[in-house]
Amino acid sequence: MILAQADLRLSPNFIDYVLVVFYFVLVLGIGVLARRSVASSLDFLLSGRSLPAWVTGLAFISANLGAIELIGMIANGVQYGVPTLHYYWIGAVPAMVFLGIVMMPFYYGSKARSVPDFLAKRFNRTTQRVQGVLFAVASVLIAGVNLYALGLILEALLGWPLGLAIPVAALVVLSYTFLGGLSAAIYNEVLQFFVIVALLIPLTVAGLARVGGWASLTRQVAALPPGPEQLSSWPGTTLTEIVNPFLSVLGIVFGLGFVLSFGYWTTNFAEVQRALSAKNMSAARRTPIIAAFPKAIIPLFIIVPGMIAGVLIPQLIRLKQTGASSVEGITPNNALSLLMGEVLPNGILGVALAGLIASFMAGMAANVSSLNTVFTYDLWQDWLRPGRDDRYYLQVGRAVTVIGCVLAIGTAFIAGSFGNIMDYIQALFSFFNAPLFAIFILGLFWKRMTGTAGWTGLVAGALSAIIIDSLVRSGVIDVSSQAGSFIGASAAFIVGCAVAVVVSMFTAPKPDAELVGLTWSLTDKDARAGTEPGAHVSWWESPNILGAIVLALVVVLYIIFA
């Protein structure tokens, strides 16, 4: 019998490094090859709107499968077990289907180049600028967080000093995004998706074999605190930290499943951008729905490794038994790397390492590429320096790539000294999604909503989220931080809607002619579907059918893991 060690340092050998290097040779090669397809700013920033649905779909999910997400969710798997699945199932799939079926026709059909651009068309330029600035700042900060976390991993696993790891990683991302723009970023995201799967599936299979199979795993998990609840997804009270089961279910369904989830998936431009680069309306609509399939299945290969680590790694076992937050300096965040070192031999370890490093870099690349588009189009062309020819904006796009990466290096080092602040900032920006979603939905279904209501609703909702967050952190509102974020997002949504309604009563809306294609009531059904009336559509080309299938899949999965 093999006893688990708990040395954080991995021991990759020559072959592992060869596998990692080969991956990055391909990544840079993609950047070089993609350069040939860039002749305009649209090519650089939106792939010329030419990509097929399977590519945009996998890029969509991959942009969301960043390493911070992987590490964090595996840590949740260690601590909470099966309820963590809520983040993927109810907490993502319905919103993704909604984005594809309901909202994409308006995003794509309006030929908006970004989320702020859509806001400009539906509301006014002020709304575009408010959202543009917020998004640009958030992108740089979050890119820096990704970079910093990558540096920590490289330091812990391979012994690279932070001062070396961070700039090198930034340079790799900079190289391929500078050359090939969004196409390079998207192609690399698809590649990254496959490497991540190549990391997760062997890890799960080997780990399960190591602990003696599924039945043995469930027995061992149930024997450790917090007990058998770790094996059933409802009511998820340990996850929500809401003791009352009814309120816990409500929190999950409404707080997570609706406000937080819809707020993120329907408005986050780093995601939506992947769909906007699709080659036609049908591909754009299917993008988030295609992405929903792996989103539903992959968590099985994320949560199970977490559960395995929780019963295999001695420090994590002791952590769960005693309820401590760390044992010998090891926290649940170390679970992924510990499990990798524990069950994977050299060879597959190299593949796993490539997948892990790649997922950090792709997270940064997604942020830089979406920052690029918003800054170049919404802030520069539509506000600060309008009216130049396209070549100028293409060069601006390239310049922003460089500056964005340099700024990310800066924020990465700042994140080092203020670790908690970065957490705080990330949480904060997630609150800004809720009011954005509020004004979107209201604006979509209520054509009377005015331009001024757009940005005032946005600002009011964001402020209320900040206020609630402070009240929760300082303990004035006495709930867990999870429940606090549900409440904050809900409040932001409600306040945003309320303020928008009131302001609309006192300001003038745009005439109907300007709102065609931007609101539900003024857009005819075929324009929304993007099909010729009466045309035959195969089942895999129909967003509605695909959406129904993936929702049914989630229901079945919930029944299995209830």
Next chain:
Amino acid sequence: MRAHEPHHEDLPDHSATEEAPSAASQLFDLRTVIAILFIFYGVCLTIMGLFFTTRIDIAKAGGININLWSGIIMILVAAGFFLWARTRPLAPPPSAVDDDRPPMHH
């Protein structure tokens, strides 16, 4: 099919950007790159699994020769992508005089 373009009076003119020449249709076939990645990985891992795996490695993974199995599956995946790229090639770029590209299938 496009949605009707609404008329906006207060918004800037994007026509220079929208009408600029696009080379996007010349983007290469990603499926080939994916196949190359997995063929390389698959062969390396299969060799590792056959000749360089110790009993300790197998015990760590619960009795499974994970290198060998992963390697074989990756080779199959690579074959799948090669086949897909062959049987449904990308449409050739509209204006280019492109020599021996196979005809468009869908």
